[in-house]
Amino acid sequence: MLADEDLCNDINLYLQEIGNDITAEKLVSYLARDDVREKHGISQSITGQYSDGHERKDVVDYRDKVFLPRWEQIKDRIRTWTSENLPEYGPLCGKRIIVWYHDETIFYAHDRCRKNWFHKDASAKPYAKGDGHSFMIADYVSADFGWLQDIQEQANAAIDLVHELYPDYEHIFIYDNATTHLKRPDGSLSALSKRDANGKLVYNPDGSIAKEEREMEPGTHPNQFKGMATILQERGYNVDKLKAQCNKKFNCAPPALNCCCRRILFNEPDFVGVESILEKTCKERGVQVIFLPKFHCELNPIEQCWGYGKRLYRFYPESSREEDLERNALECLDKVPLESIRRSHKFMDAYSKGLDGRQAAWAARKYRGHRVLPASLMADMEKENMK
Structure with missing residues (x-):
């Protein structure tokens, strides 16, 4: 893009115009202006703040x-x-x-x-x-x-x-x-820490042993963790063709809910509902x-x-x-x-109305100074081709 001399000259003039207050955000906004894009034939969208996982x-x-x-x-x-x-x-x-x-x-x-x-001949000021x-x-x-x-x-x-x-x-x-x-507190119930082989004793958050001896049904696992597959089978899940985990990093392809044993456990209420230390501290x-x-x-x-x-x-x-x-x-x-x-609260209001990140950012700029978005939002979006 910067190999285009006309564009470089326009950028230099713009930077000179804004003086000391130069930021990357202002340059991105300048290059996103309709008149600038049309003049220099810019067709590719400028990547903004929502490329980092915002819409994942x-x-x-x-x-x-x-x-x-x-x-x-x-x-x-x-x-x-x-x-x-x-x-x-x-x-x-x-x-x-x-x-x-x-x-x-x-x-x-x-x-x-x-x-x-x-000026190129000006002396440099030390900082x-x-x-x-x-x-x-x-x-x-x-x-x-x-x-x-x-x-x-x-x-x-x-x-x-x-x-x-x-x-x-x-x-x-x-x-x-x-x-x-x-x-979460040490020793909390976690699908990420469950194993498909022999396990260890389970400890409470205060360090005490939670389960020292317990009769297992069937009694073939004395003092050993049964494994995720056995636990799920006892609760009615068919796991005959399931792997223990999709890959080493447990990155299951969304919106998978039952692609592997660990994912099924991960979504069980007992595992989802474990409070963090911070939540527990404040709730008490x-x-x-x-x-x-x-x-x-x-x-x-x-x-x-x-x-x-x-x-x-x-x-x-x-x-x-x-x-x-x-x-x-x-x-x-x-x-x-x-x-x-x-x-x-403009962004919360925007997301509550079903807008995505790009649309919410547009609405926040357009209605700058408003606490929440006006009733004319959808009509205004239609006019601006933001739907």
């Missing part, structure tokens, strides 16, 4: 069949705001729910926007080498109250805070789908946990908070001192306006 079948299934139904159950008890940022009042079906979104980010001491256009010191922040944010300030320990501390500060509300914590958040203290779908950072308003804070941070005087980094980063996050968090 298992991810979409979780989003549409697990996450969104849970959101539908609670949304009528969550406070909403008008386009003027005024709270909307209406009948409540139970105690008011406060949703707290969790995430983490890293600030770097030398994170500055340094891209610019200079500090590397990103400098880093400062990691993990926090919770809600559209009602803003920021809340080891995941399990942080969850317990957060529960203490929300119960102390906001005792009149029911609280829900929303986390991303990271493995650290989904970790009266707080629900909801996990976001994978690759759906647009559903977490805290991502916009990080971006807003980092944008402010880049205007602060540069310093290599760790104490300056920490103070400036926290100060910038304190300046994030609640209004930006309260417009975060």
Whole structure:
């Protein structure tokens, strides 16, 4: 593409036009403009944020069949705001729910926007080498109250805070789908740990032996794991022609439910319903946990908070001192306006209406400033050929 001199010249003019504020996203948006594509004969679509698994079948299934139904159950008890940022009042079906979104980010001491256009004969200005010191922040944010300030320990501390500060509300914590958040207690029932050969003793999460001696029926497996096939046969499954597992990585072709013994066990309610350590910790203290779908950072308003804070941070005087980094980063996050968090539900509304990732992104851009999508959405999509 860049071998085309006319296109290169137009790109150079565009970059010069936007000055210091150069980002890859702006260049992608420029190349996606209809006038630019028509002028330079660009026919191939520019790959965007939804090429990383966003529309993968298992991810979409979780989003549409697990996450969104849970959101539908609670949304009528969550406070909403008008386009003027005024709270909307209406009948409540139970105690008011406060949703707290969790995430983490890293600030770097030398994170500055340094891209610019200079004359080829201009002298180079020296800058500090590397990103400098880093400062990691993990926090919770809600559209009602803003920021809340080891995941399990942080969850317990957060529960203490929300119960102390906001005792009149029911609280829900929303986390991303990271493995650290989904970790189950050691010794939990898991289809991934079952074997098709002799097994070992089973232990409880506290380290004690769960099954030391047990009569087996038929009694041909003393102190040994029967194997997945035997367990499934005892429960009425015909597994004569099934393999133990589809491949080494257990990557069964979707939407398979009974392609191998491990997949059948994996989908059994006893295995699916095992809670993570985080869910168990919060549930014991009266707080629900909801996990976001994978690759759906647009559903977490805290991502916009990080971006807003980092944008402010880049205007602060540069310093290599760790104490300056920490103070400036926290100060910038304190300046994030609640209004930006309260417009975060457009994507959930879009997915609830059956839109895919590409259509949802289009709707979020078109109705920028709206909290939810208007009734004219489908008609507008028809006009824009977005169906």
